[in-house]
Amino acid sequence: MIAEKVLFLVLDGISDRPCEALNGQTPLSAARTPVLDRLAAEGVCGIMDTVAPGIRPGSDTSHLALLGYPPQDYYTGRGPLEAEGTSIHMTAGMIGFRCNFATVGGDGLITDRRAGRISGTGPLSEAIREGVDLSALGVGFRFESGAGHRAALALTGEGLGDAVSSNDPKKEGARPLTIQACSDDPADEKTARACNEFIRQSAEILARHPLNAQRLEEGLPPANLLLIRGAGKMGAFPPFQERYGLSGSVISAATLISGIGKVVGLEHIPVPGTTGSVDSDLDAKVKATLGELERKDFVLMNIKGADEAGHDGKAIEKRDFIEVIDAALEPLLALSDTLIVICADHSTPCSVRDHSADPVPVVIRGPGVRVDPTVRFDEVSCAQGGLNRIRGCDIMPIILDLINKSHKYGA
């Protein structure tokens, strides 16, 4: 039998290094994970450098590699991917940015880079869209609220560059910076001018918005400034379906990941109750994924919470959340005719509190897979597996071959 469907599950940042709090075990090796272990026992395991050995990946560069879009060819910064994930449809040449709603005081100093972790900013974004004077801006724009204090901006028009700095001083108590071109290229200067004008106009609009007046009355920090960063020019991504002959969906609560899925042409399926944190409704996510597999050939599912625990340096919380993930994955065991691929996009060691280049474990389970002796899904056990050590850009070709969709090279 040959599988026809593919479930590609990325357990974001799940792998780690030995943790003191776990007596030298990793959260993944310390966790009780009967479901992942059974998938490992029934599949072929390995370790994977999602970008290359020793290269510390972002979630963006690693996901591009995993989907077969080498970041060295396709990555142009986080902004366009976040913008796409924030419901701005990006087309080639647009300049995308990540934004925060922030709070600036009367003295011009930033008092809260996240405006008290404001949420429900839709009316603010609408006011900005309606209020910004395009003739003063000199370019077109899209602006959308994201989750919480987050938002995204895209500039449209001719002759725009993406080598510009940010206005975010990255700390509170400092003055917002002026965005500057990072080159003498007039295209970068045009983008920098447009950004500064957009920030100026949007601040005026936010300052007089009734929602902010109400926040002040309630003693909450007003969202009266936009911090924008991560500039990147949207590239041209050959569509996933044309490239691989597979229809596909992406299920992720992280806008960056859903954005990456969308730019390559996967349909983003929002799942109520999923948060990208350890409080996410994983059962709903798994259920939605199984539903999508009825309709589509390929589903990319990302579960983010373990990464967050790694960034926070919380080894025990990370271990415990891995056990929650494992329990939620129990329905996968019944998918006997689907190729299941499970890996991380990078390690997020609790001792580093950031991504590292340590290779990630990977398991492929399904029809046709050569079952190896590995029976545990963890960093050290998978290194003994039948896949040995592969790279992120290898995984889509391996998947296509296992589902009989690869093309013969030669005769």
Added chain:
Amino acid sequence: MIAEKVLFLVLDGISDRPCEALNGQTPLSAARTPVLDRLAAEGVCGIMDTVAPGIRPGSDTSHLALLGYPPQDYYTGRGPLEAEGTSIHMTAGMIGFRCNFATVGGDGLITDRRAGRISGTGPLSEAIREGVDLSALGVGFRFESGAGHRAALALTGEGLGDAVSSNDPKKEGARPLTIQACSDDPADEKTARACNEFIRQSAEILARHPLNAQRLEEGLPPANLLLIRGAGKMGAFPPFQERYGLSGSVISAATLISGIGKVVGLEHIPVPGTTGSVDSDLDAKVKATLGELERKDFVLMNIKGADEAGHDGKAIEKRDFIEVIDAALEPLLALSDTLIVICADHSTPCSVRDHSADPVPVVIRGPGVRVDPTVRFDEVSCAQGGLNRIRGCDIMPIILDLINKSHKYGA
């Protein structure tokens, strides 16, 4: 905990193939190596193609790869690296050569390619430096004595090429050759002319030198001819410290290795009593290395003797010297906060009596490393290890990641 210091130990040519004299074991697997085995047990192991699978490396190309300078981009022949190791400071564009002091008879035939393994050639080199007529030479030069019968030459000036042959016929009883340009490029012809003129003038100077008159009186072969080979144009090496943010030293008795260290900007620390052979004072070398680790972030230590035994085809001597090395490494076990990387630069099988492309064992031991089940440091055991199979150019990125000095690619 994250290590801040790195000890990079290259056991030159230590790996091998099964040896008949050792009942099919390799010298490394036959040796009793409790220290290396304990490091293997406490670390993560693997095998490594220092250049690429099946590519038979020189010590020069492999060390460049191990230091993260891909030889395909940076290697321009052994001459410039030997010259740098022989205290000639090479700058980009200089043409470097390895030289031997040799003996030529009255009939013009070479009687000893190493002039009776002469040593103490300093006065001869000084006479050459003072006596060579630059106007006839047409270029500038540096010339320095090395260990024993060895020396190094560098030519300086505009329009010099490095595609020239050698005057060494590689056997005794033959006439020295005329150095020729290997192309029609006038730059190569200029270098060939300068070399031949340098050989002619230096032979005249050596012929009348009192040290040679004294050798003749003592019945020793005079050093009356220079054999020069290994021409290469010195390239530009981005400094190690700028590239990696690490200060570093190199400890090696082999001029080639110290030269490679020096061209990338490592400080060469000479250690009295070390010879690059099986009679080297390894305790002094290890002590010097531990001392350097107090001052520097990164120390490259090379221990050469096992390679020599492999070149001589002496399996039992190689095994025994490996046990001597192991005993000398005992102080490394106490370096709990240092990242220790141990590997070979290539295999030197006794059956081949030269380098081979068989992958080399590698172990990384220190804070943050994922400990694998491997408990023996040998060619076959390490192939079961958690690093699987990597390449020489992967090792510096992996080191930088483990000491938290790598840069994130993406967000």
